[in-house]
Amino acid sequence: MLDEVIGFNVRSVLVIGIGGGGDVVGSTITYSLAINEGKEAILGAVLWERYVNDVVPGPIRIQELRNADALGDYLAIVNGDTYAVREGRHVIPQIANVLSVIKDDGLGISIAGPVSSVAKELSDYVSKYGIDAVIGIDVGGDVLALGNEDGLYSPLADSYSVAILSRVQDTTNVPVILGVAGPGVDGELDRDYVLMRISQLAGKGAFLGAYGPTRNDLMILEDILSKAITEASGLVFKAARGHHGNVGIRGSTRYVRLDVSSSITYYLDLKKAISDLPLANLIINAKDPWDAMRILNSRGVMTELNFEEEVYRYYRAKSRIPSPEEAYSMIKEIKSKLRAQVQLMNR
Structure with missing residues (x-):
């Protein structure tokens, strides 16, 4: 199937969870597909954990990793024993939890630097190791956001990663x-909104196919979920196991409608989709995620980095992370302030 999705017979593929945190868990479905089809597959992940696992704002830097082999400033070979030390705290990236189950090494990607610099290292890696195709996986679909959606609050890692992958594709000519x-x-x-965005991109010829997990995929995923910290990828598994109806997420501060279709991964041709991914295009020349945050904020778009910095201030003041209800209130307040700032600028 992957050969049909990519468009030619591939020997090796790099599968990357692009949104940080638990996206690498949902990415294992595509990784398993590649392995089952006889491909040489490498599992990668953007090293950026959610605040419940890492209270320090922003992505993990390569220099903060332990039990990993740095390949440069932004890439490292990681394994099931890899962890990071951030302000004295030990943080286990979710890719390490995944690799401890599948018994393999993987690629950790830090997006702490300029889009151009991270893309250069990743392009060199792709070329050096003869990668035939790169597949970036976003769990949930925020990567398709336009920026003005009410529920959106964490588009930065996804969009930054897409900007990087777009440059990798241009540099290497390897399909992404x-x-x-x-x-x-x-x-x-909302699920229907994400499907609508996929349909819009399909109208531009970007849709390449879709894949649902098999029983074997789900057995592996169940083992991974016993170790990994993730809600969203856990719901992919739950949907595949037959859950139908609404389920609470983020401490039940919001609800997700699930059915078996919520377990599907949809594949898009990045070259044909990129012109309709405005957030990635806005930050294509960003110097780091903080620079990207400022660019997106200037358009009224909140990011997870805004939220993480607010959580960190709260943590420093109260020596605990906020409850889900407090976190949700923070998000609403940040979004409200950004809207007010943009309205003031446009007067």
Whole structure:
């Protein structure tokens, strides 16, 4: 199937969870597909954990990793024993939890630097190791956001990664596929809205196919979920096991509608989709995620980095992370302030 999705017979593929945190868990469905079809597959992930696992704002830097082999400033070979030390705290990236189950090494990607610099290292890696195709997986579908959606609050890692992958494709001419696993399962963009965006991109010839997990995929995923910290990818599994109806996420501060279709991964041709991904295009020349945050904020778009910095201030003041209800209130307040700032600028 992957050969049909990519468009030619591939020998090796790099599968990357592009949104940080638990996206790498949902990415294992595509990774398993590649392995089962006899491909040489490498599992990668953007190293950026959610605040419940890492209270320090922003992505993990390569220099913060332990039990990993740095390949440069932004890439490292990681394994099941890899962890990061951030302000004295030990943080286990979700890719390490995944690799401890599948018993393999993987690629950790730090997006702490300029889009151009991360893309250069990743392009060199793709060329050096003869990667035939790159597949970036976003769980939930925020990567398809336009920026003005009410529920959107964490588009930065996805969009930054897409900007990087777009440059990799231009540099290497290796096909880059954008996968959306479990539309709407992260509780931000509504499932029907994500499917509508996929349909719009299909109208531009970007849709390449879709894949649902097999029983064997789900057995592996169940083992991974016993170790990994993720809600959204867990709902992909739950949907495949037959859950139908609404389910709470983020401490039941929002709800996701699930059925078996919520377990599907949809594949898009990034080259044909990129012109309709405005957030990635806005930050294509960003110097780092903080620079990207400022660019997106200037358009009234909130990011997870805004939220993480607010959570960190709260943590420093109260020595605990906020409850889900407090976190949700923070998100609403940040979004409200950004809208007010943009309205003031446009007067």
